[in-house]
Amino acid sequence: xxxxxxxxxxxxxxxxxxxxxxxxxxxxxxxxxxxxxxxxxxxxxxxxxxxxxxxxxxxxxxxxxxxxxxxxxxxx
Amino acid sequence: xxxxxxxxxxxxxxxxxxxxxxxxxxxxxxxxxxxxxxxxxxxxxxxxxxxxxxxxxxxxxxxxxxxxxxxxxxxxxxxxxxxxxxxxxxxxxxxxxxxxxxxxxxxxxxxxxxxxxxxxxxxxxxxxxxxxxxxxxxxxxxxxxxxxxxxxxxxxxxxxxxxxxxxxxxxxxxxxxxxxxxxxxxxxxxxxxxxxxxxxxxxxxxxxxxxxxxxxxxxxxxxxxxxxxxxxxxxxxxxxxxxxxxxxxxxxxxxxxxxxxxxxxxxxxxxxxxxxxxxxxxxxxxxxxxxxxxxxxxxxxxxxxxxxxxxxxxxxxxxxxxxxxxxxxxxxxxxxxxxxxxxxxxxxxxxxxxxxxxxxxxxxxxxxxxxxxxxxxxxxxxxxxx
Numbered sequence: 107x108x109x110x111x112x113x114x115x116x117x118x119x120x121x122x123x124x125x126x127x128x129x130x131x132x133x134x135x136x137x138x139x140x141x142x143x144x145x146x147x148x149x150x151x152x153x154x155x156x157x158x159x160x161x162x163x164x165x166x167x168x169x170x171x172x173x174x175x176x177x178x179x180x181x182x
Numbered sequence: 183x184x185x186x187x188x189x190x191x192x193x194x195x196x197x198x199x200x201x202x203x204x205x206x207x208x209x210x211x212x213x214x215x216x217x218x219x220x221x222x223x224x225x226x227x228x229x230x231x232x233x234x235x236x237x238x239x240x241x242x243x244x245x246x247x248x249x250x251x252x253x254x255x256x257x258x259x260x261x262x263x264x265x266x267x268x269x270x271x272x273x274x275x276x277x278x279x280x281x282x283x284x285x286x287x288x289x290x291x292x293x294x295x296x297x298x299x300x301x302x303x304x305x306x307x308x309x310x311x312x313x314x315x316x317x318x319x320x321x322x323x324x325x326x327x328x329x330x331x332x333x334x335x336x337x338x339x340x341x342x343x344x345x346x347x348x349x350x351x352x353x354x355x356x357x358x359x360x361x362x363x364x365x366x367x368x369x370x371x372x373x374x375x376x377x378x379x380x381x382x383x384x385x386x387x388x389x390x391x392x393x394x395x396x397x398x399x400x401x402x403x404x405x406x407x408x409x410x411x412x413x414x415x416x417x418x419x420x421x422x423x424x425x426x427x428x429x430x431x432x433x434x435x436x437x438x439x440x441x442x443x444x445x446x447x448x449x450x451x452x453x454x455x456x457x458x459x460x461x462x463x464x465x466x467x468x469x470x471x472x473x474x475x476x477x478x479x480x481x482x483x484x485x486x487x488x489x490x491x492x493x494x495x496x497x498x499x500x501x502x503x504x505x506x507x508x509x510x511x512x513x514x515x516x517x518x519x520x521x522x523x524x525x526x527x528x529x530x531x532x533x534x535x536x537x538x539x540x541x542x543x544x545x546x547x548x549x550x551x552x553x554x555x556x557x558x559x560x561x562x563x564x565x566x567x568x
Contacts, residue, residue: 120338120436122330123383124322128307131322139322141331141431149431151318161338174321 115180116142118163119149142177152177183282187408187415187568190219190401191527195363196394196515204240204296208249211397212292219401220412223254227286230277231262232270232293233519238308240296255290266312267468269293271522271552271561274400275423281402292399293524295517305393309518312555314429326390328430328556329469330382336437336471337384339486344384346489348375350470351388351512353498358509360539365394365515389470394515398524405568416530419547420453420564428558439557442479446551449562457481460564461544462532463503464525466553467510476551477505480562504542507532522552522561529565
């Protein structure tokens with residue numbers, strides 16, 4: 107997804123924590139991966155930074171690196 | 183379209199075979215299928231090979247003529263089909279279509295994969311190539327991760343539990359322990375399955391199928407010519423291949439596979455049968471959650487009932503609907519390109535009454551479901567005694 111079209115907030119549709127990564131991400135595991143429901147419709151697969159999230163949680167956009175979007179749990 | 187019959191089957195054992203290369207596995211299975219039918223290589227008019235990632239795992243390309251010539255099938259059309267883990271299901275679908283249409287009479291359909299020559303991280307990376315590299319895979323998705331996200335959503339929407347998933351693993355290991363050709367012939371307990379090492383939450387090693395080497399082949403012919411061959415013919419009653427989007431985040435609902443539902447509906451319609459007519463099934467349990475969703479999508483149980491139905495023991499060999507009496511991908515092994523035709527061989531063994539300790543009672547009509555990726559290809563086959 108083009109960074110220009112990434113919303114600042116979204117909600118978790120589903121998620122997992124990856125312990126057995128592909129070779130190119132070996133150094134980063136374990137990491138949390140999630141599919142987000144976007145406010146304007148549609149979904150996107152992103153990485154979660156910091157605190158673990160669950161289905162229904164709201165998350166905020168943090169940054170985009172090498173074509174991957176990173177989100178963080180929205181503080182109450 | 184002419185009725186088509188399976189007239190010979192052949193399989194290698196599934197497992198880790200450091201001394202065997204891809205060609206030798208494929209030749210063993212193909213030669214066994216010919217021998218089972220008492221057919222000569224010169225009678226075979228075409229070769230349809232399913233293989234997912236031979237070039238990535240082994241470096242070898244141009245696989246179909248390599249194997250065909252080693253089998254003595256000289257000069258025939260020899261073509262490789264790639265549809266992720268449904269590669270040989272797809273090869274079988276196209277082989278049956280060609281015979282049904284009258285293009286050929288005697289055709290060999292086969293699947294093969296050689297995987298254990300690579301490390302687990304490398305295997306994980308190669309398998310991830312069946313996902314969408316531009317999105318989900320770039321973000322770090324593996325196949326266990328994609329099915330873990332499917333499991334989380336299924337748990338959220340239908341109350342499916344870790345115990346439901348573990349029941350599938352325990353049952354498939356119990357079946358595989360009785361299968362001499364299975365990769366992991368080991369009985370496991372519910373406690374072990376629940377305490378497995380995490381691979382991608384909520385899935386543990388006991389929820390994931392195995393990385394295996396192996397090959398499986400079937401010889402097919404028009405039903406009217408089946409009497410010319412030695413083995414008891416088994417008829418293809420229903421067969422369908424379907425497709426869907428590759429990326430998981432492009433699906434409206436990830437707790438069901440549209441491609442499985444439509445392949446099931448088409449195969450049932452072609453066979454003139456309904457789910458309750460099916461005596462037993464081999465489904466694509468690449469992960470435990472995939473077996474639960476498969477029995478829902480194929481209409482054996484209603485949506486959300488797959489977990490409780492499995493935990494209650496209905497899918498055991500002597501249950502109301504035996505599922506994966508072979509041990510499934512979980513215990514029998516999952517040499518990905520060989521899995522689809524391997525399932526067909528398992529159905530034929532059951533219908534012939536050759537499954538030994540794993541023999542099911544209602545063995546007249548069986549169904550196989552072979553899934554590619556996270557549901558982008560599906561092949562459903564219904565077989566019955568001719």
